[in-house]
Amino acid sequence: MTEQKKVLLSVWWDYKGIVYFELLPPNRTINSDVYIEQLTKLNNTVEEKQPELTNRKGVVFHHDNARPHTSLVTRQKLMQLGWDVLPHPPYSPDLAPSDYFLFRSLQNSLNGKNFNNDDDVKSYLIQFFANKNQKFFERGIMMLPEIWQKVIDQNGQYITE
Template identity: 35%
Template structure:
């Protein structure tokens, strides 16, 4: 709730598949262990294939990473989608970059500049959204 623990950037032309997802999860697990959050961390994945593949699910069990289930028809339960990215898009409006490294540096700078309260607010919104989702038997979609 206090901030971003791990960030990775794909190079142009790369895509996320199970192998890449597992590699990211391993890196995340190591960072969580370093900041002593690995026992309390709960991951939230959507239903994208790399997250739901047999290989990824097996790796999650082996790494003992707890994952919050994601209802099939509720695409708006990820705090990155409804909280983080909309705010970041507002920040990016009007910015121009000469190369990928400038973009990456600015993304990192912006994320580090957000207060713990900013991230906690996104999680508090998640609790509200989950309640609505449960009340609608998993058919909740924010409009």
């Protein structure tokens, strides 16, 4: 029996699709330094793929309140990039489109799958993302106001649907 290991996926997406993703090397966790490296790579990808956003300072960024996301150096990096950051109330994971939308779909597609190595995982992810059309990603982003309203209506409680 082979030992199962987990792979950490970091992914950024918008209403058009996946902007950038990476798999963290084994035994590496996300801290502020790693997150800033990722934000730099993300910004380079945005400049390359969607220059219209960086030219008019149109990046509106949403992430949760994990420590690496809220650290001083991360906030400074985001300010340096000139991105508008949407506020994320504490203890509200339901508000992240990746949690309520993208990862749910990905998890369903991964059920029962095993991979031999990280390259196989990456290939699978590339294929998974490529098979989602723009309407899929658009729907995930457009659901955001509705999800936020549900959280407000439930006084910040988790959404259990």
